[in-house]
Amino acid sequence: MSYLSDITGGIKSLLGGMTVTGKYFFINFFTRKEVITEEYPDNMDTLKMYDRFRGEVVMWHNENNEHKCTGCSSCERACPNGAIEIIWKKEVNPETGKAKRAIDKHIYHLGMCTMCGLCIEACPTDAIEWGQDFHHTTYDRTQLTKVLNKPGSKVISGTKE
Amino acid sequence: MIILSNFSNIHQWLLGLIQNAVATRVVELTIIALAYLAAFALIGLLLVLAERRIAAFFQLRLGPNRVGPWGLFQTVADALKLVSKELTGTVKADKFLYGLAPYFVIITALVSMSIIPFSKEVQVFDINIGIFFFISVSSLGVIGIFLAGWSSNNKYSLIGGMRTGIQMVSYELSVGMVVVTMVILSGTLQLSQIVALQQHTWFIFQGHVSAIIAFMVMMIASTAETNRTPFDLVEAESELGAGFHTEYSGMNFAYFFLSEFMNMFLSASIIVVLFFGGWLSPFGITAGIPFMGLFWFILKVSVVIFIFMWFRWTFPRLRIDQILTLEWKYLLPINMVNIVLMAALVWLGLTF
Numbered sequence: 224m225s226y227l228s229d230i231t232g233g234i235k236s237l238l239g240g241m242t243v244t245g246k247y248f249f250i251n252f253f254t255r256k257e258v259i260t261e262e263y264p265d266n267m268d269t270l271k272m273y274d275r276f277r278g279e280v281v282m283w284h285n286e287n288n289e290h291k292c293t294g295c296s297s298c299e300r301a302c303p304n305g306a307i308e309i310i311w312k313k314e315v316n317p318e319t320g321k322a323k324r325a326i327d328k329h330i331y332h333l334g335m336c337t338m339c340g341l342c343i344e345a346c347p348t349d350a351i352e353w354g355q356d357f358h359h360t361t362y363d364r365t366q367l368t369k370v371l372n373k374p375g376s377k378v379i380s381g382t383k384e
Numbered sequence: 385m386i387i388l389s390n391f392s393n394i395h396q397w398l399l400g401l402i403q404n405a406v407a408t409r410v411v412e413l414t415i416i417a418l419a420y421l422a423a424f425a426l427i428g429l430l431l432v433l434a435e436r437r438i439a440a441f442f443q444l445r446l447g448p449n450r451v452g453p454w455g456l457f458q459t460v461a462d463a464l465k466l467v468s469k470e471l472t473g474t475v476k477a478d479k480f481l482y483g484l485a486p487y488f489v490i491i492t493a494l495v496s497m498s499i500i501p502f503s504k505e506v507q508v509f510d511i512n513i514g515i516f517f518f519i520s521v522s523s524l525g526v527i528g529i530f531l532a533g534w535s536s537n538n539k540y541s542l543i544g545g546m547r548t549g550i551q552m553v554s555y556e557l558s559v560g561m562v563v564v565t566m567v568i569l570s571g572t573l574q575l576s577q578i579v580a581l582q583q584h585t586w587f588i589f590q591g592h593v594s595a596i597i598a599f600m601v602m603m604i605a606s607t608a609e610t611n612r613t614p615f616d617l618v619e620a621e622s623e624l625g626a627g628f629h630t631e632y633s634g635m636n637f638a639y640f641f642l643s644e645f646m647n648m649f650l651s652a653s654i655i656v657v658l659f660f661g662g663w664l665s666p667f668g669i670t671a672g673i674p675f676m677g678l679f680w681f682i683l684k685v686s687v688v689i690f691i692f693m694w695f696r697w698t699f700p701r702l703r704i705d706q707i708l709t710l711e712w713k714y715l716l717p718i719n720m721v722n723i724v725l726m727a728a729l730v731w732l733g734l735t736f
Contacts, residue, residue: 229714230714230718234600237698237699240698240699241694241695241698243698244442244694244697244698245694245698247441247442247444248438248441248442248694248697251441251442251444252441255446257444258441258444258445258446259444259445260440260444260445260446262446
């Protein structure tokens with residue numbers, strides 16, 4: 224009698240589904256434990272985005288105001304939109320007297336960036352990385368052009384391309 | 385007009401005030417009509433809110449919680465928005481039927497509400513064919529949906545309306561047969577008497593096996609009759625836009641929306657009256673206190689409505705052929721066997 228077993232099997236599977244959803248409902252109704260909603264403007268102080276979140280490109284600096292960018296311009300070449308511009312300078316090493324090229328400004332046009340991440344993949348020294356800030360609104364478009372290396376910063380000595 | 389005799393104090397007071405029997409009756413009827421309209425709107429708004437919050441908890445969200453405490457005024461704000469919107473329509477629509485359709489739907493829901501025994505004191509219209517009256521009036525609602533689908537002059541609306549015709553006509557059969565099953569047990573069609581007969585044991589326990597089968601069939605058939613998921617292919621969003629009310633806007637749309645939730649409330653009320661003793665308190669714990677019936681009734685109806693919503697957020701939508709298979713090949717034969725079973729139980733005196 225497949226007819227009767229159809230009915231009992233149907234009822235069983237329906238109840239099984241209701242058990243799963245009902246469990247989540249009661250957990251959320253009484254404790255809000257499984258709720259994944261972030262009440263955004265209220266939780267501004269405690270909000271922490273995930274590491275994988277692509278907010279903007281930032282350059283990592285250590286406490287001595289040093290970064291790892293050698294100015295190889297791999298990122299500039301990798302960028303499909305031309306959102307990165309690197310301005311160079313010659314830096315003379317006081318010990319050897321040799322002139323070596325280094326970055327003056329690592330210019331990042333946030334307005335042109337599509338967060339594709341190709342620059343970060345291309346960087347041989349891992350100097351640039353994803354930042355998690357997403358409050359990018361400004362009243363003026365020029366403010367979207369950012370200089371990533373901090374003023375007066377230097378490359379960590381010994382960083383190889 | 386049971387309510388008038390039970391509120392005889394108010395009746396006497398009004399009579400003393402107006403000094404005219406006919407005028408008093410007219411004033412009383414107006415008061416009752418306004419009270420029911422207000423209750424109708426209030427229940428509708430609360431149900432929409434409850435649906436949205438409960439859906440949110442099922443889906444690991446929070447739901448609307450910004451307008452008022454716990455989002456209580458969210459639906460009020462929504463309704464205000466809908467009232468202020470322009471009533472648009474299609475150029476080639478059948479204007480008369482297009483305008484008439486929402487009123488068909490909302491008026492049938494309102495008329496059905498008049499026979500619901502909210503408590504011993506609160507029931508407007510206690511006729512001796514109560515449950516039969518409910519079935520016949522509530523089946524009129526399908527005409528409104530049908531008219532809306534046809535008069536909109538829109539393919540989606542038409543398909544939605546046609547699907548309604550198939551689905552509601554099929555599942556009304558099941559609802560009717562479940563009612564017949566329970567009427568065999570009760571021996572009366574009058575709702576107040578059906579409730580009174582459950583004074584000691586609810587019908588779901590009186591009829592044990594047969595009543596439980598009837599209850600399960602009734603839950604499925606009511607879900608289908610009120611066009612709720614998993615039987616909502618009348619307005620399947622992914623296929624038909626919004627189905628029969630695609631072309632409606634503003635308050636006309638709100639009428640459809642509200643009546644959908646009211647129909648759910650009414651189905652839940654009938655289920656509570658037929659199986660769970662209506663406004664009676666369990667074990668008679670609050671039997672002496674007046675108006676506690678209202679509380680118990682609302683509580684029981686809320687539980688049934690919650691089960692409806694549980695269905696909605698668990699099960700996927702059925703295809704049209706699956707819906708018809710479920711009704712004609714499963715529910716209907718089960719129902720027929722169940723009627724015979726119930727008759728046998730009553731005949732042999734095996735009910736409690």
